[in-house]
Amino acid sequence: MTAPLLIWGAGAIGGTVGAYMxxxxxxxxxxDQAKDHVDALNEAGLAIEGPIEEFHVPARAVTPDDLDGTFPVIWLCTKAQHTEDATRALVPHLTPDGYVLSLQNGLNEMTISDIIGRGSTLGAFVNFGADYLGPGRVLFGGRAAVVVGELDGSQTDRLTQTHRLLSVFEPNAITTPHIWGYLWGKLGYGALLFATALTNDSIADVLEHVEYRPTLTALARELTVLADAQQVDPQGFNGYDPAAFRPDADPLITTASFAAMVAHNRTSAKTHSGIWxxxxxxxxxTEVDPQLTKxxxxxAALGHPMPLTRRLVTLIQDIxxxxxSLSYDTLDALKAAFDKGDCS
Known part of the structure; x- marks a missing residue:
């Protein structure tokens, strides 16, 4: 690469991946929008902290208003709610034959491709654990799946190049012709993370609570059924098995998936979600609006009402x-809606 790799968003995801690059x-x-973070990166560099590795690298950073030039490759790593504004801001800085890779949570590839076109958009799924700790500091808490794919499922030179770059950060990164399946799979898992964030307990602790398993199962099932309705085959990762959350799932498979998710999250120093x-x-x-309202x-357009997901969105917005408050009382409100069959 002759031009710099432009990483738009230097927080948990962008900062971690960028430091390895x-x-x-x-x-x-x-x-990055945060001037104090930009100043810290330029003055003192970027520190990666946590149990995986601890290291420090020099860094260059600018705010969007101070960015000059055009770039053939831009990795978009902002929060989902900032996707539209960030994409519109980066358009003048993307070369005519360039592309944007979405390293985010949610279905942001839809928004990005609406603005710059599907041919200029590359999809990705990431599940590693990281947190922005403060200006110039990012926690890398746990390794997990990294997947990249073209939106149309094709195999291209840029996909091969992107996979090679991402493999610098995650040696087990893979390419896939089913990137939409991974993104929809992450939505089901993401709904579970939003539910755990109703409390102050860790992801693993909440998922391990047998009392809440029926509610959590029904929640993930709403997203899985919606993916199936669009003929998208949601993909599994890091213990999350979409087959465990289909209406006809064997309860033993569902129990096994919960156990695997608990085990995976117990290995990470990032004990709580970014939502929490x-x-x-x-x-x-939080990212609840762009991630779950879409x-x-x-x-709604398919006649699939998703009442438990709607109730979860309301509870997050209430917090x-x-x-x-962040408490089991709030998670109990979600459980009560499921128990009563009233999720309005």
Whole structure:
């Protein structure tokens, strides 16, 4: 690569991946909205902390207003709710034959491709554990699946190149002709993470609670059934097995998937989701609207109401607005809606 790799968003995902690229000798330029983070990166570099590896790299970063030039490859690593604004802001900086890789949570490839076109959009699924700790500091808490694919399932030179680059960070990264299956699979798992974030307990602790398993199973099932309705085959990863959350699933398979998810999350120093961190630590809005309201809209158009997902969105919004606390009382409200069959 002759031009720098432009990473738009230098937080948990972008910062972690970017640090590995820099350490391997690649030229990386970060773009981030947070000026204090940008200043720290330029002045002191980027520190990766945690049990996987601890290292420090020099870094270059700018705010969007200070970015000059055009780039053939841009990795978009912002929160899902910032996808549209970030994509529109990066358009003048993308070469005519360039492309954007979405390293995010949710179905952001839909938004990106609506703005720059499907031919300029590359999809990815990431599940590794990382947290933004503060200016110039990122926690890398646990390895997990990294998958990249063309939106149309084709095998291209740019896909091969992107996989080679991502393998610098995650040696077990793979390519797939089924990237939409991974993205929809992540939505089912993501719904479970949103549910765990209703409490202050860890992901593993909540998933291990047998009392809440029927509610959590029904929640993931809504997303799995919606994917099936669109003829998308959701893919499994890191213990999450979509087959365990279909209406006709063998209860033993469902129990096994919960046990595998608990085991996977027990290995990570990132014990709580980024959703929980947004609510409990950073006191800001989560990704609940872009991640779960888009599937709700798709479901409404297909006659699939998704009442438990809608109830979960309301509960997260209640916490964001200070109307509810992070506690098992709030998770109990989700469970009560499931028990009563009333999720309005």
């Amino acid at each position: 820099i350490r391997a000798g690649y030229d990386v330029l970060f773009v 961190r947004d609510l409990a630590v950073r006191k800001r809005r 599937p709700i809209e798709v479901g 964001e607005q200070g109307h509810r």
